[in-house]
Amino acid sequence: DVKVTQSSRYLVKRTGEKVFLECVQDMDHENMFWYRQDPGLGLRLIYFSYDVKMKEKGDIPEGYSVSREKKERFSLILESASTNQTSMYLCASSFRQGRTDTQYFGPGTRLTVL
Amino acid sequence: SQQGEEDPQALSIQEGENATMNCSYKTSINNLQWYRQNSGRGLVHLILIRSNEREKHSGRLRVTLDTSKKSSSLLITASRAADTASYFCATTYSGGYNKLIFGAGTRLAVHP
Known part of the structure; x- marks a missing residue:
C-alpha cells in the first residue's frame, strides 16, 4: 500500500515563528x-x-515556500507564521501524469497559529 | 480557483437509502475523480472516470460523467453509517502536471 506520512497531526505555533511541515512518501512518486x-x-x-x-506555485503560494531535496520528501515552510495560516495542511503524492492521476494523501496536519 | 462545485453542500439520509452527489466543473478535463474524507483525516481516492467514459462502477459506487454538461454524479447505494464523510470531486486537465482541482465537497451524514 502507498503510504504518505506527515510529521505532525497537530501543531501549535506563535505568530512570527518559522514552521516546517514535512511529508514523506514511499511509492517513488514523481509528483508531490x-x-x-x-x-x-x-x-x-x-x-x-x-x-x-x-x-511550481499553486493557487495560494503567498506566505509559503517549499523544498524538495530528495524524491521521497517534500517540505512546506511558513517563513513567518500568521494567524490566517491556521488551517489543515494536506500533503499528497502521485505518479507523473500519463501513468495514473490518482493522488495519495497523508493524514493531514492541523496547524494553529496563536 | 475551484474547478468543481458539489451539490448539495450537505446531505442527511437513513441507512439503506441511496445517496446522490453532483459535481459541476468549468473547463475541459482529462478525468474526474471522487475522494472521501472522514472527519479530520486525509482524503482517500474512491473512483476515477476518464473523459471518454460515461459511467463507472466500483462496489456500491456508481459514477456518471456528462462532458457536454460538464457534470458528474456519485451514487452510493444502500448507504451505511460508515459512509458518513465528506465527498469531493476533483478534475485534472491536459498539461496540468496531474494537478487536481477540487470542489468544496458534500458532507454526507448517514443515520442508523
Whole structure:
C-alpha cells in the first residue's frame, strides 16, 4: 500500500515563528503536492513539485515556500507564521501524469497559529 | 480557483437509502475523480472516470460523467453509517502536471 506520512497531526505555533511541515512518501512518486483545507473552501493547492529540486506555485503560494531535496520528501515552510495560516495542511503524492492521476494523501496536519 | 462545485453542500439520509452527489466543473478535463474524507483525516481516492467514459462502477459506487454538461454524479447505494464523510470531486486537465482541482465537497451524514 502507498503510504504518505506527515510529521505532525497537530501543531501549535506563535505568530512570527518559522514552521516546517514535512511529508514523506514511499511509492517513488514523481509528483508531490501541498494543499490547505479550510471550511467551505475545499482544498486549495499551495505548491507542487514534479521532480527533485523542482517546484511550481499553486493557487495560494503567498506566505509559503517549499523544498524538495530528495524524491521521497517534500517540505512546506511558513517563513513567518500568521494567524490566517491556521488551517489543515494536506500533503499528497502521485505518479507523473500519463501513468495514473490518482493522488495519495497523508493524514493531514492541523496547524494553529496563536 | 475551484474547478468543481458539489451539490448539495450537505446531505442527511437513513441507512439503506441511496445517496446522490453532483459535481459541476468549468473547463475541459482529462478525468474526474471522487475522494472521501472522514472527519479530520486525509482524503482517500474512491473512483476515477476518464473523459471518454460515461459511467463507472466500483462496489456500491456508481459514477456518471456528462462532458457536454460538464457534470458528474456519485451514487452510493444502500448507504451505511460508515459512509458518513465528506465527498469531493476533483478534475485534472491536459498539461496540468496531474494537478487536481477540487470542489468544496458534500458532507454526507448517514443515520442508523
